Amino acid sequence: MGRRVLVTGGAGYIGSHTLVALQEAGFEAVVIDSLCNSSEVALQRVQAISGKPIRFYRGDIRNRKLLGQIFTENAIHAVIHFAGLKAVGESSQKPIDYYQSNVSGSLVLLEAMQAFGVKQLVFSSSATVYGSEAPVPYVETLQTGRTSNPYGTSKWMVEQVLRDAAAANPELSVALLRYFNPVGAHPSGLIGEDPQGIPNNLLPYIAQVAVGKRNELSIFGDDYPTPDGTCLRDYLHVVDLAIGHVRALEWLADKSGAEAFNLGTGRGTSVLEIVRAFEQASGVTVPYRLSPRRAGDLPAFWADASKAKCELGWVANLGLEQMMADTWRWQSKNPHGYGAVATNK
Numbered sequence: 001m002g003r004r005v006l007v008t009g010g011a012g013y014i015g016s017h018t019l020v021a022l023q024e025a026g027f028e029a030v031v032i033d034s035l036c037n038s039s040e041v042a043l044q045r046v047q048a049i050s051g052k053p054i055r056f057y058r059g060d061i062r063n064r065k066l067l068g069q070i071f072t073e074n075a076i077h078a079v080i081h082f083a084g085l086k087a088v089g090e091s092s093q094k095p096i097d098y099y100q101s102n103v104s105g106s107l108v109l110l111e112a113m114q115a116f117g118v119k120q121l122v123f124s125s126s127a128t129v130y131g132s133e134a135p136v137p138y139v140e141t142l143q144t145g146r147t148s149n150p151y152g153t154s155k156w157m158v159e160q161v162l163r164d165a166a167a168a169n170p171e172l173s174v175a176l177l178r179y180f181n182p183v184g185a186h187p188s189g190l191i192g193e194d195p196q197g198i199p200n201n202l203l204p205y206i207a208q209v210a211v212g213k214r215n216e217l218s219i220f221g222d223d224y225p226t227p228d229g230t231c232l233r234d235y236l237h238v239v240d241l242a243i244g245h246v247r248a249l250e251w252l253a254d255k256s257g258a259e260a261f262n263l264g265t266g267r268g269t270s271v272l273e274i275v276r277a278f279e280q281a282s283g284v285t286v287p288y289r290l291s292p293r294r295a296g297d298l299p300a301f302w303a304d305a306s307k308a309k310c311e312l313g314w315v316a317n318l319g320l321e322q323m324m325a326d327t328w329r330w331q332s333k334n335p336h337g338y339g340a341v342a343t344n345k
């Protein structure tokens with residue numbers, strides 16, 4: 001098996017953790033990232049963790065010329081494709097940007113892979129492709145596509161494109177990884193999630209309240225049909241998720257076709273349970289206010305992750321306590337993310 005992997009969006013949250021996992025598993029990484037939602041500092045930190053170099057190309061995946069240059073200059077055998085826009089709310093305001101980046105970007109990448117004979121692809125999909133009607137736990141055989149926002153639809157569309165491309169070309173093998181709710185950070189505290197502006201997601205918001213950047217958390221709805229009235233989600237540690245990409249790469253080596261895999265723990269945790277677990281791990285109180293429901297939120301979903309266990313040999317090993325402790329270590333060492341250099345240097 002070849003060992004050189006192109007990682008699109010490698011400077012981002014999940015990409016940077018996956019780079020560490022790839023290097024630990026003996027792969028060489030080449031990164032393309034426009035840095036539209038990330039910092040090059042993340043790549044420097046990855047290199048500090050692994051002690052190994054990363055070849056970095058700053059640019060957009062829709063830049064055909066740059067992709068051609070990357071495939072010419074590096075003997076790439078597989079691609080892990082993270083690059084794209086991911087803010088659900090913003091996708092409804094700027095749908096064209098989302099389809100451009102996520103769908104057109106994937107098409108340009110796929111064309112370049114075809115032109116240069118690269119046949120293995122791991123794609124970042126999302127549990128959001130199951131839509132609002134699916135029964136829990138979500139299993140890969142459920143119908144997908146009843147998405148409720150352009151972000152989710154863009155992920156679903158790319159899944160269809162990749163299935164069609166793999167059906168037409170038996171040499172192509174694709175893993176569609178449907179992530180549930182990635183949280184946490186590398187245990188070194190050197191890399192983590194660094195949202196721009198007000199965080200949309202729960203854990204970055206809690207962490208910013210804990211570090212004093214925000215006054216209080218709003219808990220969106222406590223009248224859901226769940227044990228404590230707050231929503232249930234399947235939170236998984238980003239380090240486990242990163243390892244899932246390595247397992248998927250290894251699985252792709254002798255496969256053809258496109259296969260979807262849920263990457264989650266198989267357990268649902270409520271918003272209030274998360275707040276308590278975070279407080280316990282950090283020793284910091286997180287003030288919160290019970291607020292109205294957020295439009296578009298589902299009461300509860302979690303993964304049936306048995307396919308990933310059987311076929312990829314992957315399970316999520318790290319528990320809630322570790323997720324919270326690592327989130328706090330990252331946030332407290334880097335209160336301003338990568339923007340201002342950390343206190344731990």
Ligand code: NAD
Pocket residue numbers: 008009010011012013014015032033034035036037038039059060061062081082083084085086101105124125126127179180181182
């Ligand atoms: P992120 O924003 O931290 O990382 C994405 C990276 O891609 C960023 O570094 C950004 O600069 C880069 N990028 C965006 N558009 C680009 C383009 N056109 N060309 C080149 N680079 C570009 O996001 P993340 O949380 O690491 O997510 C990675 C992938 O996983 C995304 O595709 C996202 O939709 C998907 N995903 C994320 C989650 C989650 O909760 N974080 C859940 C499900 C799926």
Ligand code: UD1
Pocket residue numbers: 088089126127128152180181182200201202203205217218219220221230231232233271294295296297
């Ligand atoms: C959101 C996206 C989903 C994406 C996922 C990635 C929506 C509708 N869905 O899912 O497409 O794949 O992120 O992780 O945005 N919460 C609060 N207060 C906050 C923030 C969140 O109470 O300030 C609650 C939410 O109501 C939800 C839970 O925390 O119940 C998790 O929220 P979030 O982290 O945004 O993830 P999802 O809503 O599951």
